[in-house]
Amino acid sequence: MKILTEKNLKTFLKSAEADYNVRVPINLHDGTRALGKIDEGSLAIAGGVIPQKITNVFFPQMETILTIDSEKVELPKPSVKPLLVIGFTAQDADCLEFIDRFYSEDYRDDIYFNKRDGAVIVCVSGRCGNDGEFLKIAGEKCDLELICDGQNYLLAAYTDAGKALAENADGANADDSVIQQLQKESDSLPADDLELIQAASKLLLEEKVPEEFWATISDRCIACTSCNLVCPTCTCFDIFDRKTDSKVQRWRMWDSCQLDGFMREASGHNPMGKENIRTRRRIHHKLAADVTRWGQLTCMLCGRCDDVCPTGIGIKAVCREMVDKYGSA
Amino acid sequence: MKKVLTTCPYCGTGCMFYLVVDDDGTLVGVEPSNEHVVAKGQLCVKGWNAYHFVNHPDRLTQPMIRRNGKMEPASWDEALNLVVSKFKETQAKHGNDSVAFFSSAKTTNEENYLMMKLARAVFKTNNVDHCARLCHSSTVLGLAATFGSGAMTNSISCMEQADCILVTGSNTTEQHPLIGSRIIENVTNNGAKLIVADNRKIRLARLADIHVRWKNGTDVAFLNGIMNVIISEGLEDKEFIKTRTENYEELKKIIADYPPERAAEICGITPKEIVDVARMFAAADKAMIVYSMGITQHTHGVDNVKSCANLAMLTGNIGLPGTGVNPLRGQNNVQGACDMGALNGVFSGYQKVVDPTTREKFEKAWSVENLPAEPGLTITTAIDAAAEGKLKALYIMGENPMMSDPDQNHVREAMEKLEFIVVQDIFPTPTSEYADVILPAASYAEKNGTFTSTERRVQPVRKAIEPVGQSRTDWEILCDVAQRAGYDGMKYNSASEIMDEVATVTPIYGGVSYERIDQVGLQWPCLDKDHPGTPVLHSGKFARGLGMFSPAAYLPSKELPDEQYPFVLSTGRCYFHFHTGTMTRRSQMLDREERFPYVEISIEDAKELGIYDRAWIYVATRRGEVKVMAHVTDVAKKGVLFMPFHFEEGPANLLTINALDPIAKIPEYKVCAAKIRSAE
């Protein structure tokens, strides 16, 4: 396993641009971390979770699904170069694994896989989280992984695509004891949050959370929709057309189940026409409905909704309240 | 994919975010700024959707001229030459004050500055105003009279530091969502006391310690009642009153007429509610007042504002973090448009046109002579003057008086009577239907400039994409008009140069430059290059020296319900739409949420009248009748209707009354008498 300095890493990523559309964490104008092209800002690999929904590289806020130009119908095409995305955490990789599953099962969503097929996923882990936090090692959930030893990055390649890329990297060979030590640190990370949402999930599946609970949360919800819009496993979208003199474009854009109009029908009938029902759905969907449907929790504890919620009712905060109130019953 | 840091074009909170541009130059998203002091990585639903309207197919992309009654495409040359020649002709025939200019709270500081410069320096009239007239003109005047400065005294961060917050006439979580969220956080995390004095059961009311639902328009009686209790129980801040204020005896005299029993009777509440509010507010170490249009949009709007100021001074809650009188400005740059002097009586920085030394200063700075000395027409009085045939030509930049001004039929009459109307906007509007010339403007995403948020923070607006079609930035258009009118003093290479000029003639903006506001902005007053800006006003000393107690007596609203029109109709905004809806109604997600004009009606009234939720009903006043959808909700109080004004097809302002505050000339949007009937 090679060990790369930040400088070598940049050179390595630059060289990957020959075959890939490379997206990497950078600092934007005011220092906000986001995915971008290598030269669009200073590299910001360290720092933990990228604040925005990282799966937006494959499922962006708004994208065309059809263009009708003087009677000719055009579908979006896969880009010439596949994406290479650096900056997933281990939790983000879990999220991606789930939405890959979601978009492929039953009907395969070609718009999503246009971008996703052939893409290379690079996780970032180790001693490079926010405020010195240790980021869990993702392992084989990704193609390549950058494991930070506190200063440099160990380059772990797991898939053929990852291995082919790693060959081009320039760095010394890492000592096995280093990787073993990092792995040990990763394995001993606390699992408090997981236990919390598992407990919450159990309460929901056993229907131990009364109706009134949701109103105490929804009273504090200002319907900003941020929780949905930053969630890497949120997949809901709306479809709309835009018509100009010369063409019609059909777009899809992120939608939010926290909006009253989400399920409202033209007749006015609305199965989710009350705030408390919508708040329940936000939590219940990830922790109970998806467990029933997909056999797994679909909150991977990335922490984005808790970070972005202006009133402190992200999924972890709600689970904490829920478990405090009903957990011992 | 490019990400450009800019300031939100919606409410006055002033969140900064990144616009996401795809490789074709189309805006495809928004990402919050994690480092911005107000946004903190968060946004509200309008912010998340603020990219959406920019590339809407309805955008105006080409100048248009009315020929034989029909709007036809024209070149910029034709259109601008026509504007200049018509304005000059009109002035030659009817005098300088026969034309007026409506500036815009949606455009940048630079553009507002140029609009007032164009009106004053080039066309020599003070007939320049903008829609702050309709929202916070009573604040500007009321707080200037009491404190010496008509702006929010404190900062948004103070919301998290207060021990007690009185929110009155502000649906904060819907109109300034991130400010509302800070209040919620302070209440839920720190146990701050929350008093909501609002007729409607807004979201904050659900979390409030006390929610008072007085009758609309009885604010002065309510606030006087509170002050009466504070004084009679000896809860006032004696030291503050003695050292920092004047005219206290006069306050005491007038307040004496409002014992809680009498105040409560006027307000339609219990005396206990008044006593409880008074004690809770006075007991807090740091208490703040947050208000918005529920206070300002009355025929007694200035009195309401002064009464808020009186209460803050009485309890010594001014000049410290976590306190203050905090009017929340409703539009992205309504604070800046006022600061820039897009008002009938002041130059930039609230420097009065009646003052000869000020005029002399601007004459010198602008290399002109004979700047007009008398305050001009306001938006509201200009419409009246047009209806009377006294005003002949009107230049409207980014405003939509057909939708935003009271009594639409009256505005229509004015529009029809005007001989020449120029509309400069990004979308066609009900107002542009009356235009003789339409000038397509660039949107906020297509230009550089600055907006000033409600907390007086001057922040950058950045160009993310090229202007669509042939549209041009407002400032370039205004400069072009000036030049064609023969004035050479309006030539700039960039928006930044305009701000440099603003800084030289505007003391409160003296230290503002693009370099300094690159990321987080600066809060005025910022007097020079080294001045750090001012998060809290009136610290140690009021802008006018001593704070002036300005007591007011309760005056009833102009038109109260009667047998024929038994409901009180109050108007305002909803969460998903902004102002006259030109942008939000062209944003997929926002439009989907509220697609139909509606009226909120109480559950009790709906039951009595057999009206069910989402049924169509007619709402009528003495001005007219509109068909809207009924929202049956516990937000509304029995006997009171609430209607947002965003919808062309069900315009609330067809119903509102053109009754103005005598000083601020702000219309009484919050109270008029109405009746309803089923439309099904």
Place this chain on the structure above:
Amino acid sequence: MCNSVVPKTNAHECDGKLYLPFQCKIESVQELTRTEKLFRLSRKDGKPFGHKPGQFMQVSITGIGEAPISVSSSPTRGDYLELGVRKAGTLTNAMHELKSGDEIGLRGPFGTFFDTESMKGKDLLLISGGCGLAPMRALIQYVEDCRKDFGNVTILYGAKSPADVLYQSELEQWQNSDKLSCQVTVDTVSSGTCWDSNVGLITKLIPPLDINADKTVAVIVGPPIMYKFVTLELYPKGLSDKDIIVSLERYMKCGVGKCGHCTIDHLYCCTDGPVFTLDQVASLKGAI
């Protein structure tokens, strides 16, 4: 007729292009009521639609958008497809402007269907309200065409008022048929309107019925409020949730289980439904 035409496939034939509509021609437009029209469509490429009673299509008008519309005709009637459409939203309003000969896009057929195989040999109680008769009509046509496969067939239909009654001539035909039993009711009749049939809620038609609970399948399609009250009348007749089939309406945007607008807890109305047995959904919050 009955066995030869019904295709076995159920997938939207899109060659992996999920969101691409195929073009159809409007063969005819028939006005059913003031607010409802019946559109008969054929595929421009001549292929069969492959639909089954109970399924829905995503109707697309470029520049306006898409909306889910349930199929009103049975494949046993031939290669055409009929859609009964109420004017309610943006798309259906635009659709009502279209004439015979115009083109329109479709995706689908999507979703589950009335399982006619498992209904074989059973008595059928087909209950619909309002525009719920649109999908029910497809099933009734199928049953008519394969009449020998089923036992007694009873149709109950309720509308708001006489003017809102859909498919009036067909209802008359079914009422006069000796192979089916059919009853129609309206909630209210305004004075001066000619109406010689039942007046009152549809639930009133159920108690008098003679139902053999051991071999009866009930199918309910109607406005959301109807399901609860109709099932309350069916239980005393001995029917249980697994004998009751419902078709649930939600605003499907994609039709293929991706957009999330039609979820009922863990179920997607567009792919797991719209046709469910009541025991699949009865315990789910907000299902009925």
